[in-house]
Amino acid sequence: MSARMRQLIFVTVLILIFIGGAAAFFFTRNNQDSMEGIQGEIAANETRSEVWGKFYPRHWDSYQANLNNTEKPSHFETKPYMKTIYAGFGFAAEYNEPRGHLYTLEDIRDIDPARKKSGAACNTCKSTQIPELIQKYGDKYYQMSFEEINNQLREPIGCLDCHDPKTMDLRISRPALKEALERQGRDLNKISHQEMRSLVCAQCHVTYYFQPETKKVIFPWDKGIKAENILAYYDDFQFSEWIHPLAGTGLAKVRHADYETFMGSTHESAGVACADCHMPYTKVGNVKISSHDWSSPLNHIEESCTTCHRNGIEWLQSRVTTIQKQCKETQDMAGEAVVLAINELKISRETPGVDQAKLKQAMDSHRKAQWYLDFVMVTNGYGFHNPTETLNNLSKSINYAHQSVRLAREARVK
8 A cells, every 4th residue: 555545544534533523522512401401500489481591592492482472363253252151251341362471471461451350360370470479478369459469470471380490390380280189189299291291281271260258269170170070060059250241140151171171082091291282392403302382283283293193294284174163163153052042031031020930940051051162162272172072062052052042932931
């Protein structure tokens, strides 16, 4: 071998060693500074998500993407029957789509004052600062005015709501969920990580009520978490949040029962969690993170859906569209049926000599009809979280509404 050839081989080897070393340095450094594990020390009660973001910049960037969700159309545009259904209650004054987690404080400050009558408890799911304030004030927190708590809030929903700052483990920070699970006999220390990927969402994406005596936030799950279980829970102590001014019916209000609807669904039964679809693993450079851009899985269908479903994106989109269209059409029919029941009850209440026993039966049927409709109407996803449960609840709503109409008319017959 010539001296020139040996020199060429030597130079080539040096270049390959350099390239290999540079690549190893690059990938090692990028994997080290972006692992999902602990990256630095964060204070135990650090409510400022931007501080967490310094250690987890890729997660912070995905969290910031929520700022792009700027639209908040009125629910009345697509569900005009809501105004009649919610008459006499704050939601009839205004009911807009939320813009998402980063806008929680701005949006709640902008809502109509009629919806702030429940006081401080209205803030409970709006800020990372809430657990600390509940600890500071104890049960007095729930008795305070909306402004007394809201004026102290600077941070929207963020990292501390769901993560332990020392371990980064998922955690439950809201007392209402902890207490509801404990009443069910659950050991909070034995909940799996996969279940926690849904339960951290269930801190807020659930229905609840304000206990009349204390104004404390309570999850009404003692009889179960389905629509009929929760209504039975309310019926046991004749709980109503308001009396409908036209129908005269005492009504209970459903709040975004996403978790309750999701439980028992095909996806949940298969072991899928909320985060699997709404916070899918995504690639940022050469690193995999759990996206904190909370939005519809249709916005990132490849990451959210195709990891399990091999039917193709077009088929998946068509399937979702079909389910949501069917549920929305049925919901609209239920809405019209409930409005008809309300109008018939109004006529009957204004009719002299009406049969009071039948009128009461008609009101009871209206209470059920509106409850089952509301359970669907205020829940995200237009039925996709659990199509079977959704259509079943809407069928019950339509049936009870028709019963109410029939009984209200019979009550007027002499």
